[in-house]
């Protein structure tokens with residue numbers, strides 16, 4: 429076995445930025461990396477695949493991230509907001525389907541005040557489910573209130589760990605600030621979900637290596653990785669976007685470097701290849717997030733074009749992902765699916 433694969437397997441904390449940059453700039457080790465990631469996934473998080481039902485409850489956003497279809501400058505999008513009652517009705521339906529996590533996702537939409545989000549969390553907790561927030565940057569005080577109300581996890585991708593690129597893509601944010609938010613959430617007791625896009629303009633092997641080192645350093649509990657898919661209604665419309673193989677490789681390396689993390693096979697993976705999510709599940713992923721956003725809203729949460737599941741029947745995505753899990757000879761997770769603790773392995 430080559431020295432570099434041996435290091436990845438047995439000395440993950442000694443893996444350097446240079447090692448990762450090298451691995452990411454050649455295809456020589458790809459198959460070995462994919463196999464190792466699958467082996468490590470099996471050893472640390474087992475055969476269960478956790479299902480997290482996502483409700484995309486608002487596509488209003490005050491930010492202007494250059495890649496995102498929800499950016500406020502995009503006038504080509506029909507905006508919607510679900511009412512708290514609509515969100516709770518949906519959560520109840522998800523609970524009835526015996527799914528143990530609800531992910532509340534939206535653009536950065538201040539319409540939903542501290543109190544509204546707090547109310548939603550406490551009502552959903554009564555249904556005996558884990559609550560994940562994915563609503564962008566809010567104040568540290570709000571994070572604290574929501575944690576006390578029972579929120580369990582917070583998804584906040586770091587998007588790219590290359591500071592210059594981050595700052596270029598986010599007109600009103602900085603990488604330093606993003607990192608501060610993630611560290612604060614972690615300190616408050618949330619499970620945090622950092623992660624990045626793959627194939628952003630100006631992002632090569634070195635920049636992706638930085639993402640992986642960042643994920644290991646921050647010890648991200650969850651890691652969301654997907655290809656960047658250019659959206660025609662954004663300034664990045666003419667860019668190339670991420671490819672399947674590189675994205676799979678970044679997912680596999682994330683599993684190798686953070687063995688106990690929960691890693692989703694993202695919707696974006698399924699959107700660039702019909703079997704993209706299945707491939708991710710075979711290269712380190714152990715989570716899947718079916719879309720439970722109700723109609724008529726669902727087709728309007730278009731971060732990027734060709735997003736899958738927009739026209740599926742109401743709750744069809746649940747059975748679809750269950751079928752996918754069984755088809756891969758894996759096991760449908762029945763627990764809340766918190767991160768496993770190393771000591772218990």
Ligand code: SAH
Pocket residue numbers: 495496497533534535536562563564565583584585587624625654655656657658659696731732
């Ligand atoms: N507003 C929330 C989350 C909503 S967007 C937040 O700030 O965290 C969820 C994720 O979609 C983003 O973190 C980003 O990584 C991804 N995304 C946005 N536009 C995309 C695109 N064009 N291609 C691929 N992924 C995209």
